[in-house]
Amino acid sequence: MTSISFAMAERSASSAARTQQTRLVVLQVGLFQARNVLRSRWLLAYTAFFLLATEGLLRFSGGSAGTILSLTNIVLYVVPLVTLLVGTVYLYSAREFIELLLAQPVNRHGLFAGLYSGLAVPLALSISVGVGVPFLARGFASTNEAALVGTLLLLGTALTLSFAGIALALALWCDDRLRGLSLAIGLWLLGAVVYDGVVLMLIATFADYPMERPILALTLLNPIDLARVAMMLQLDVSALMGYTGAVFQQFLGGVVGLLVAFMSLALWILVPVAVGMRVFSRKDF
Amino acid sequence: MIVAHGLSKRFGDVQGLRSLDVTVERGRVTALVGPNGAGKTTFIKCLLGLTRPDAGLLMFDGASVQNDNLYRARIGYMPQIAKFPENLTGAELLALLRKLRATDIADERLVDAFAMRSQLDRQLRVLSGGTRQKVNAVSAFMFAPDLLILDEPTSGLDPVASGVLKTRIRAERSAGRSVIITSHVLSEVDELADDVVYLSEGQVQFSGSVANLRQSTGQPTVERAIAALMQHCVA
Numbered sequence: 001m002t003s004i005s006f007a008m009a010e011r012s013a014s015s016a017a018r019t020q021q022t023r024l025v026v027l028q029v030g031l032f033q034a035r036n037v038l039r040s041r042w043l044l045a046y047t048a049f050f051l052l053a054t055e056g057l058l059r060f061s062g063g064s065a066g067t068i069l070s071l072t073n074i075v076l077y078v079v080p081l082v083t084l085l086v087g088t089v090y091l092y093s094a095r096e097f098i099e100l101l102l103a104q105p106v107n108r109h110g111l112f113a114g115l116y117s118g119l120a121v122p123l124a125l126s127i128s129v130g131v132g133v134p135f136l137a138r139g140f141a142s143t144n145e146a147a148l149v150g151t152l153l154l155l156g157t158a159l160t161l162s163f164a165g166i167a168l169a170l171a172l173w174c175d176d177r178l179r180g181l182s183l184a185i186g187l188w189l190l191g192a193v194v195y196d197g198v199v200l201m202l203i204a205t206f207a208d209y210p211m212e213r214p215i216l217a218l219t220l221l222n223p224i225d226l227a228r229v230a231m232m233l234q235l236d237v238s239a240l241m242g243y244t245g246a247v248f249q250q251f252l253g254g255v256v257g258l259l260v261a262f263m264s265l266a267l268w269i270l271v272p273v274a275v276g277m278r279v280f281s282r283k284d285f
Numbered sequence: 286m287i288v289a290h291g292l293s294k295r296f297g298d299v300q301g302l303r304s305l306d307v308t309v310e311r312g313r314v315t316a317l318v319g320p321n322g323a324g325k326t327t328f329i330k331c332l333l334g335l336t337r338p339d340a341g342l343l344m345f346d347g348a349s350v351q352n353d354n355l356y357r358a359r360i361g362y363m364p365q366i367a368k369f370p371e372n373l374t375g376a377e378l379l380a381l382l383r384k385l386r387a388t389d390i391a392d393e394r395l396v397d398a399f400a401m402r403s404q405l406d407r408q409l410r411v412l413s414g415g416t417r418q419k420v421n422a423v424s425a426f427m428f429a430p431d432l433l434i435l436d437e438p439t440s441g442l443d444p445v446a447s448g449v450l451k452t453r454i455r456a457e458r459s460a461g462r463s464v465i466i467t468s469h470v471l472s473e474v475d476e477l478a479d480d481v482v483y484l485s486e487g488q489v490q491f492s493g494s495v496a497n498l499r500q501s502t503g504q505p506t507v508e509r510a511i512a513a514l515m516q517h518c519v520a
Contacts, residue, residue, distance in 0.1 A: 021387075024384070024385070024387065025385060028381055028384045028385055029381070029385075032370070032373065032377070032381045033370065035372070035373060035377070036370040036371070036372045036373050037372075039372035039373075039408075040371075040372055093368075094370065095368075096364060096366050096367075096368035096369075097368065097369055097370055099335055099364060100362070100364055100369075100424075101385070102333065102334065102335050103333045103334075103335065103357060103360065103362035103364075103434075104357060104358075104382060104385045104386060105354050105355050105356070105357040105358040105385070105386060106354060106357075106385055107354050284296070284330070284335070284336040284337060285330065285335040285336060
């Protein structure tokens with residue numbers, strides 16, 4: 001009896017030590033890599049791009065819904081592309097460094113979480129600063145505008161967290177750099193460009209059938225479209241919602257639609273990270 | 286110190302290791318030699334847990350290395366390619382490794398021996414390849430490990446630095462530490478190694494002391510003895 005409880009106590013102590021060790025690895029590697037990313041020139045350029053775009057739009061069209069709409073389009077196209085490219089390059093260029101870290105007494109889950117947060121957090125910060133600061137400097141015209149900008153930043157962060165996970169998983173799965181980068185660009189084209197064409201084609205081809213449900217399902221498969229629909233539901237501009245947005249509002253209503261969109265986006269963050277972690281913990285380096 | 290038994294690893298249709306049996310003795314410098322693709326790096330990666338073998342047993346100091354990572358606190362690893370995050374400094378890198386190992390040990394004798402203290406505060410991106418390799422060496426020797434794994438340690442180092450490193454390797458052995466070294470420079474093997482493990486196509490062709498190697502091949506130097514082994518394997 002005592003020996004069993006002793007063994008259990010020992011086991012729980014060692015698992016507590018493991019958890020603590022994992023936390024240490026996530027924190028230290030995360031901070032280290034984040035510092036590396038924050039000092040890089042491309043991150044500076046990325047922040048400057050959002051600063052200039054936001055500032056420019058605010059100057060020329062004022063703090064209207066139109067500005068936020070244009071900004072949304074920029075964020076929806078640029079964030080996935082840059083995050084995918086930067087994320088794959090980040091992992092490929094850290095290959096030797098990862099091997100050095102793996103040779104230390106660290107566990108792989110903690111190391112992956114550290115690598116992921118060291119990439120995703122600076123990228124998300126960059127968008128928040130770039131888009132947020134020009135608005136903050138002017139002061140918000142209304143609480144509504146503040147809410148819209150807040151939603152936009154939230155969606156930009158969600159897209160960053162999602163595509164950073166996708167990029168890492170992709171680069172871990174595909175050892176060939178050139179192929180990995182091409183796949184990243186291909187994925188972006190698929191989500192940002194081809195997808196709209198496919199939706200239109202489906203609607204045109206099956207015009208005589210009820211297409212709402214299949215289209216709804218298709219939206220859930222594309223994080224970029226999910227973010228777009230969430231923003232349009234918030235902006236309440238039905239004319240600009242596009243077909244998938246209209247379907248969302250018609251079938252789920254504004255609030256439920258928003259909830260569904262955000263929850264699906266959360267899945268689009270969790271699943272790639274989980275897949276990446278699984279690949280990472282089983283990979284031969 | 287290390288016992289491998291029946292260690293096998295296959296990468297796609299390439300057989301990296303074929304049922305490898307190796308023993309590495311404590312307190313000695315063991316040179317891992319063999320042609321490219323012989324399985325030296327694969328063996329080292331198995332030892333570090335970077336790669337998982339398909340079959341076989343690998344013991345570090347009497348305990349299996351599988352499903353464990355704490356044994357690596359006792360290993361110092363110097364990879365062949367010194368490539369680090371670019372925008373950080375050598376000092377920051379060493380600080381990270383120390384935190385990950387949760388240790389207070391910081392043996393910086395090599396920093397002084399290389400006379401490179403001022404270089405540690407510069408970003409790794411601006412350092413020359415040789416200086417990065419020195420940072421690499423410092424990180425491997427820093428935490429007083431029981432086992433040093435050095436993959437082509439002198440490649441990219443100038444003669445002075447490579448002399449410093451060799452002196453240090455001998456000092457570690459005198460202090461009772463074990464060293465595994467791979468090198469294509471056979472004169473270096475001659476200078477440093479107590480034991481030689483010759484790998485070819487994922488199998489051990491020879492394993493034993495340097496004296497043994499000379500005797501069994503009838504050659505006066507390690508360089509010639511290994512050349513003889515290579516010819517023998519090809520033929």
